[in-house]
Amino acid sequence: MKLNELRDNAGATKPRKRVGRGPGSGMGKTAGRGIKGQKSRSGVAIKGYEGGQMPLYQRLPKRGFNKPNRKKYAVVNLGLIQKFVDAKKIDAGQPITEDVLVESGLVRRKLDGIRVLAKGEISGKLTLEVTGASKSAVEAVEKAGGSLNVTTAQAAE
Numbered sequence: 001m002k003l004n005e006l007r008d009n010a011g012a013t014k015p016r017k018r019v020g021r022g023p024g025s026g027m028g029k030t031a032g033r034g035i036k037g038q039k040s041r042s043g044v045a046i047k048g049y050e051g052g053q054m055p056l057y058q059r060l061p062k063r064g065f066n067k068p069n070r071k072k073y074a075v076v077n078l079g080l081i082q083k084f085v086d087a088k089k090i091d092a093g094q095p096i097t098e099d100v101l102v103e104s105g106l107v108r109r110k111l112d113g114i115r116v117l118a119k120g121e122i123s124g125k126l127t128l129e130v131t132g133a134s135k136s137a138v139e140a141v142e143k144a145g146g147s148l149n150v151t152t153a154q155a156a157e
Contacts, residue, residue, distance in 0.1 A: 071112040073132055078140055079120015080106060081128075095127040116148065 019031035033040040048055045081101075084090045089104045098114045101107045107114055113131025118140050126146040133148050141148040 073113050073115040074107045074109065074111045075115050075117060076101060076107060076130075077117050077119040078122045078137055081116070081126065082120060082122045082124070085124060085126070092124050092126055095129055097129045098131065101130075113151075122146075 017027060018025065019027040020029075022028045030040065038044055038046065048057060050056070081090065081096070084104055084106050085092045090096060090100060090106070094100070098107075098110050101114060102110060115132035115134075116128060116130050116137045117134050118136035122140055122144045124146070125144060126141060126148075128141060128146070128148045129151060130148070131151055133150055138148045138150075
């Protein structure tokens with residue numbers, strides 16, 4: 001198969017209906033909008049309007065709050081770090097920093113920092129330097145004989 005032979009499946013695309021193109025088209029004159037009324041005119045936006053009744057989106061309770069300046073961390077599990085160490089993509093002898101995790105391909109981008117979580121097993125001695133970590137992740141690394149340093153750049157929050 002070549003690029004010039006690529007086609008959609010039969011019936012996957014329908015031609016656009018051209019309205020207002022004369023009586024022979026079956027969609028001429030009023031173009032399927034009916035006669036008179038607000039919806040037959042142009043420039044009408046009544047999607048949420050319910051005839052004077054309180055609209056659904058206003059009747060439902062509003063919950064929650066999205067903090068505009070919240071931090072978004074890239075999340076890594078200990079099991080994945082161990083998998084990359086076993087595959088020789090990360091050198092366990094050197095300190096594992098956020099840059100090392102990005103270079104190895106384990107994390108796509110740092111965002112506001114990298115946070116380590118305790119899912120998975122860790123077998124070797126690792127030295128990790130990241131922005132954040134769960135308590136159980138710190139315990140798991142120290143139990144394996146390594147150390148997990150949380151950098152203080154964002155630890156103040």
